[in-house]
Amino acid sequence: MKMALRACLRTKPGLTALLSQLSCSGHAAARRAPALVAQRSSSSTSQKIKVDFDQSSGVAVMHMQSPPVNSLSLEFLTDVCIALEKLEMDKSCRGLVVTSSQPKVFSAGLDILDMYGKSPEHCAEFWKAVQEMWLKFYGSNMITIAAVNGSSPAGGCLLSMTCDYRIMADNPRYSIGLNETKLGIVAPFWFKDTMVNTVGHRATEMALQLGLLYSPAEALKIGLVDQLVHEDQVLTTATETMTKWLAIPGILNISYTCHFFHLWCCNLVCTICSCVCQVIAAKKIHLSQDF
Numbered sequence: 001m002k003m004a005l006r007a008c009l010r011t012k013p014g015l016t017a018l019l020s021q022l023s024c025s026g027h028a029a030a031r032r033a034p035a036l037v038a039q040r041s042s043s044s045t046s047q048k049i050k051v052d053f054d055q056s057s058g059v060a061v062m063h064m065q066s067p068p069v070n071s072l073s074l075e076f077l078t079d080v081c082i083a084l085e086k087l088e089m090d091k092s093c094r095g096l097v098v099t100s101s102q103p104k105v106f107s108a109g110l111d112i113l114d115m116y117g118k119s120p121e122h123c124a125e126f127w128k129a130v131q132e133m134w135l136k137f138y139g140s141n142m143i144t145i146a147a148v149n150g151s152s153p154a155g156g157c158l159l160s161m162t163c164d165y166r167i168m169a170d171n172p173r174y175s176i177g178l179n180e181t182k183l184g185i186v187a188p189f190w191f192k193d194t195m196v197n198t199v200g201h202r203a204t205e206m207a208l209q210l211g212l213l214y215s216p217a218e219a220l221k222i223g224l225v226d227q228l229v230h231e232d233q234v235l236t237t238a239t240e241t242m243t244k245w246l247a248i249p250g251i252l253n254i255s256y257t258c259h260f261f262h263l264w265c266c267n268l269v270c271t272i273c274s275c276v277c278q279v280i281a282a283k284k285i286h287l288s289q290d291f
């Protein structure tokens, strides 16, 4: 699925342009960007993201380092998107591993504090940034592997599902899943679609209706993650796996099918509608709070 989306993006410049208009690269571009320099290995750091790029293997490792739990705030999302954009532009970068520098947590999902009591403008910007992260990872030209070295609820789970492969730490204290229902919120349909593409319809129905968080063993069983390893081995296994994937001829050039392209277009149109609705809702809430 992800490869098909990637191919769509590569072969449809119009769509790419539309996406870039939709995306929040306006505010992203205004911010500092981690630079990738042409040397064998390079390391670039924003406050919340560290990228190590090994030019000889063409593999970059993105470390999320936003304490305490890598919650996805507007600022953090923007940094992630900028870092990804930079890597995407460097054609020598063929693979990306995403992992966490925080102990016990991959990502706690959307930053709840960044959604509460904020202006409608901030909410709209925030929501756009969430969508941009999803679009950028899902449509990435690189092979992406999530090295899930801790708990990964809600938006954290979404982030990992946008990757081609997920390796999780085999620690029963960690959990992963779309738990929005348990928080009294509805997971947006494109969260749902991403999960359907990962684990299928029935497992997604159960997961979303009950707001399930899965242990690593349960997640492996339903296919939400692809591999469990000891937590000390998550990153090394991810880079080894990446090497194997990148050795497959033409891995970055898988052709797309019309079906996937249609699905992509549907998602795009619905995303625009959803974005407009969010803004309207935010404005209504704002108005009602005034009375």
Ligand SMILES: CCCCCCCCCCCC/C=C/CC(=O)SCCNC(=O)CCNC(=O)[C@H](O)C(C)(C)COP(=O)(O)OP(=O)(O)OC[C@H]1O[C@@H](n2cnc3c(N)ncnc32)[C@H](O)[C@@H]1OP(=O)(O)O
Pocket (backbone or CB within 6 Å): 068, 069, 071, 104, 105, 107, 108, 109, 110, 111, 112, 113, 115, 123, 124, 126, 127, 151, 153, 154, 155, 156, 179, 180, 183, 185, 186, 187, 188, 278, 279, 281, 282, 285
């Ligand atoms: C009206 C229109 C508005 C438009 C805007 C958009 C609105 C859209 C609404 C629909 C959205 C639907 C989608 C939602 C997706 C999400 O991602 S929602 C977020 C869901 N996240 C969670 O449920 C995670 C909750 N956290 C945890 O389960 C645990 O914290 C953990 C397992 C991640 C880590 O556990 P532990 O290591 O034990 O740490 P803690 O002590 O629990 O936490 C440390 C510290 O972090 C704070 N924190 C945790 N999670 C978040 C978070 N998601 N956002 C912000 N902050 C978080 C926690 O409060 C602690 O802070 P303090 O130390 O107490 O200050």
